[in-house]
Amino acid sequence: MCTYLAKRGSTYYFRRAIPVELRPAFGGRAEFMLSLRSKDRAEAKLRIPAHTVETDKLLADATRSLAGKPAPKPKAPLSPAQMERARTRWEQEQEQADHVADELFATDMEAEALSPIMDALSAGKEPEGSLADIARAGRLLVEHERETAGADREALLNSLHVRFGQNARASKGQNQAVECSDDAKAIEGKGKYLDTDILDGWAAERKPSPRGKDAYWRDAKLFNSMMGRKSVELITKADVMAYKRKLIADPARSQVNVRDRLAYLRTLLEWAAQEDIVPVNVARDVKMAVTERGEKRKDFSTDDLNALFAGPVHAKGERPKGGYGEAVYWMPLLALFMGARREEIGQLRVQDVKPVAYIDDDDKRQEVWCIDITDTPDDDALPNQIKNEASNRLVPLHPKLIELGFIDYVQKLPDQTGRVFPGLKAVGIGKKLTDKVGQWFSRYKQDCGIEDRAKVFHSFRHTWKTHAVDAGIPERVCRQFQGHEGKDAADKYGAAPSMRVMVAAIASYRVPGLVIPKP
Known part of the structure; x- marks a missing residue:
């Protein structure tokens, strides 16, 4: 038997209980649960010693910090209803990755059907097809260009900020060469960032296709461009709600597009919550109701x-x-x-x-x-x-x-x-x-x-x-x-x-x- 080894789905995790008396130092957490980022048991076992040493240190620090304080009262055990809710939430989290993969695939299928028209529009040629198909193909191109432009703009601002400091970002009344709205202002933080640390950690575990990872990266950049790039622990539910309102207000976005943008953000923040990088997924309950009727794939007769x-x-x-x-x-x-x-x-x-x-x-x-x-x-x-x-x-x-x-x-x-x-x-x-x-x-x-x-x-x-x-x-x-x-x-x-x-x-x-x- 391998100590501290657990498995969720096909991925192995490091799992270690936190003593009851030390849990207040960890915000009430009952255990350490860290992804070993491997589906191979032998490989996962090799990564356990490092986590063991790390958690030993954390427990020792907690012991010293709580020295002399009265022992906390143990928490009451979870009721059957609470256990059922926890189990349901875990299943929903695991299904989220598949949901987004399905959305990516559906988008691919639509782009596949309209690709001849989109190619013609991109090349400046007159497309062949119905007016409805041409309009939809044009809309897909506009959505892609807008998201790519937003991501590129945010990347430029961030690179200037790193090189020249906060003054590289323009503010009201100042005469800088680069202008930036208050919404796109960078916010400092000591944590990890959605478009780098969180994305890379999620991708290392879930192993999406290059196209899938790029889609998540563009969505993380889109969120940053609208709400400001901040360390992930500073993102609030109010930020996510404001992001949703801005997406809805964009006439170029369909209900399905808004739903997918929120789904991608929710997936990244859910991973951050599972890894205890943030205490809770603030986007978990922020969703988009879709009343538009999309065209379903049909059988061949x-x-x-x-x-x-x-x-x-x-x-x-x-x-x-x-x-x-x-x-x-x-x-x-x-x-x-x-x-x-x-x-x-x-x-x-x-x-x-x-x-x-x-x-x-x-x-x-x-x-x-x-x-x-x-x-x-x-x-x-x-x-x-x-x-x-x-x-x-x-x-x-x-x-x-x-x-x-x-x-x-x-x-x-x-x-x-x-x-x-x-x-x-x-x-x-x-x-x-x-x-x-x-x-x-x-x-x-x-x-x-x-x-x-x-x-x-x-x-x-x-x-x-x-x-x-x-x-x-x-x-x-x-x-x-x-x-x-x-x-x-x-x-x-x-x-x-x-x-x-x-x-x-x-x-x-x-x-x-x-x-x-x-x-």
């Missing part, structure tokens, strides 16, 4: 799918310019028949496509081809990133994919140590392999006659779920295929569905009326 697969890529063997290679052929098929996310498919390595043994209903040993969707260490030669812990999964391939020649394609790749789709290259802030393929698909599906902007590459995932339910595949098995977390406490008990069950389930999946030309 059978007619849509037949139109896609009758297009030049699948029917004539054509490949677009850009070096995407066979990814444009196989990725839509894998998404439709496996329900996987776009990036999960694009980052598959040859070693992730493999035969797996299992025992069938007749107690006979069988083998089935599977894809292993998993993350990799940061220093891996072919790094993979997944959405969350539930996204790690080993799932059997649909027989139709094998019939169409997917295994033959993988086995004939020249580099058997590389990726399944070697033509894909990581680009942009997020370093995603499939961003450009997503943009290509948005144009290609229009060429195939699918104009509905609510139907994008992610619609394959929706379509898979619809036909899986129609096939009678149980919800628990559907979640395993798609890498979704359970919806209630009962889902957290027991192992994942067996390979025998998964093989039977995927064999039952079909899309009635679907026609796919032979390659």
Whole structure:
């Protein structure tokens, strides 16, 4: 047994009780709870001694500071209702990261659908599309430019402040070269800052994608530009409420945009509270009600799918310019028949496509081809990133994919140590392999006659779920295929569905009326 080692979700923590008589010196806290910032037990154990020495010193200091003072009365134990509230709050905190990840993904999907218009607007060319699409694409560009400009402006002011002192920031009646509103005034503090210490600590633990971390950084900078950069322990609920009012007052921001800005701030402050950098998350209850009706992603109909697969890529063997290679052929098929996310498919390595043994209903040993969707260490030669812990999964391939020649394609790749789709290259802030393929698909599906902007590459995932339910595949098995977390406490008990069950389930999946030309 490893002393002081605890685990929350997939991350290990240093956990040590504070003696009752010393708790007044720590604001009544009952224990030290510090993230070890590792999902590996052996690595986490190596970091415990340093925290042990640190907390020994803190306890010794507390003992000296309380020497001679009367012993405090012990706190009454928590009632069942208080324990239940504490448990509920913890679960909500853990769900917050997933919520924000979903929001980022939804934003990506909208940008993917409108990317041809946004590219045209950025280049000063006349865009093609409906007036509504052009207006929405323009709004997204304006939002991005405003947030980026605010972040850049705050970074400039802070750099001047560091170099030349407080006088570098202009005040009323003074004739400085740089002007700054009272709202953007820097406030000194002895703590840690939202856009540096808090962001870096949160990112080290949660390990978001580069795009995700950049989004949080821009939001931290946006808060600073509106409310003034101050050490995080000086941020008050009044600051957060004022920030919310300023966001709402901006006519360029939708309700959803305001909700997301508050969600990002809330996540960073929640991490700071969990790490005891601040006593409480002052943004926890500051939320934005959304009454606007957003456009939901739609399934592809059978007619849509037949139109896609009758297009030049699948029917004539054509490949677009850009070096995407066979990814444009196989990725839509894998998404439709496996329900996987776009990036999960694009980052598959040859070693992730493999035969797996299992025992069938007749107690006979069988083998089935599977894809292993998993993350990799940061220093891996072919790094993979997944959405969350539930996204790690080993799932059997649909027989139709094998019939169409997917295994033959993988086995004939020249580099058997590389990726399944070697033509894909990581680009942009997020370093995603499939961003450009997503943009290509948005144009290609229009060429195939699918104009509905609510139907994008992610619609394959929706379509898979619809036909899986129609096939009678149980919800628990559907979640395993798609890498979704359970919806209630009962889902957290027991192992994942067996390979025998998964093989039977995927064999039952079909899309009635679907026609796919032979390659």
